[in-house]
Amino acid sequence: MRRVYSGIFIVLFIVVQLSSIPFAVYFTYQNPEIGIEELLLKTLPYQVIAYVIATIIYFVLMNRHTNKNRIERGDQMSIGISTVWVIGGVFLAMFAQAIMSFINISLLNQPVESENTSQIMDIIGQAPYMILIVAIFGPIIEEFVFRRAIFGEIYEIIPGPKWVAFFIAATISGLIFSLAHLDFTHMIVYLGMSYTFSFLYVITGRIMVPVLVHMLMNALVITVQMFAPSLEELEGQLQFVRAISHLVLF
Numbered sequence: 001m002r003r004v005y006s007g008i009f010i011v012l013f014i015v016v017q018l019s020s021i022p023f024a025v026y027f028t029y030q031n032p033e034i035g036i037e038e039l040l041l042k043t044l045p046y047q048v049i050a051y052v053i054a055t056i057i058y059f060v061l062m063n064r065h066t067n068k069n070r071i072e073r074g075d076q077m078s079i080g081i082s083t084v085w086v087i088g089g090v091f092l093a094m095f096a097q098a099i100m101s102f103i104n105i106s107l108l109n110q111p112v113e114s115e116n117t118s119q120i121m122d123i124i125g126q127a128p129y130m131i132l133i134v135a136i137f138g139p140i141i142e143e144f145v146f147r148r149a150i151f152g153e154i155y156e157i158i159p160g161p162k163w164v165a166f167f168i169a170a171t172i173s174g175l176i177f178s179l180a181h182l183d184f185t186h187m188i189v190y191l192g193m194s195y196t197f198s199f200l201y202v203i204t205g206r207i208m209v210p211v212l213v214h215m216l217m218n219a220l221v222i223t224v225q226m227f228a229p230s231l232e233e234l235e236g237q238l239q240f241v242r243a244i245s246h247l248v249l250f
Contacts, residue, residue, distance in 0.1 A: 002067035006149035009061070012054050013145040017180075019050035037126075044127055051137035058144045062207075069152040076205035089200045089213035090220070093193065100192035108188065116183040121225050135222060139214035142180075143197065146173045148207050151198050170198040 020043035027042050028034055034042075077085065104110045124130045154169035174194025178187040197210035 002069060003153060005061055005067075006153050009058065009145050009149040012057060013141060016047070016050045016054045016141065020044070020047045040123065041127055044123070044130060048129060048132055048137075051133050051141065055137050055140050058141060062144070062148075069148075070156045071152060071202055071205055072207075074205050077203075082204050082206050082209050085200060085204050085209050086212045086216070089196070089209060090216050092200075093196045093213055093217050096192045096196045097189060100189045101186075104186060104188045110185045114183055114186050114189075116181050116186070117221070117225075121222070124222065124226070131222060135215055135219040139218055140211055142177070143201075143207060143211040143214055146177050146180075146194070147197055147201050147210050150176060151194075151201070155202075166198065166202060170195045173198065 023043045023046045024039055027039055076082075101112075105112055120130070120134060124134070151169045151173040154172055155165050158165035158168055171191065171194070174191040175187070177194055178184065178190035181190065183190065197214060200210045200213060201207055
């Protein structure tokens, strides 16, 4: 039954990603001359609604089923210790992303800026409520899908040492994670985040830990991206701003 729920999580994620298409078709039919940017902004409210509905469904399903996976059957850390892991997890995720970004830029000669992140920030500039998807509902849904459903199920079925199962499951879910964001030039960065979020899930036994870390990471990146120009006037914080402003949204 657990795998049925995992399948529902994945299907629901796909439905949410495609939820704006019927509205896009409708608006295009009404105005064949409509531009891509205007069309995106007109359909965005409906996608926000889809994310909200999907998030509610995810939490309802998680509370209904009792067939836990290999991770959740183990000892769960207390809420207090898990909170410490959330705070530490943000710094761990920042460190992991910095290392992977260095490899991606210096060794693989990939661009510094993430096209996916740039596009998202452009949309936020015109429709601030996009932050609801990027910093709240998106991380919740993505962690339920990529960590709880995909990583969790693969980790469950691979026999042998746990570290082998972890590496394989985190790699596969990370590659799919990158594919879902259509950001192939930063694939290694997405893998790094997959290893980090998966580690937090396994070590604490609580899916809400990577969810909260993911939310805080995206909120941090959005905040710095929005206020970087004014922050750069503070010379003492310049290096920090430059480092954070190149982090990638997930």
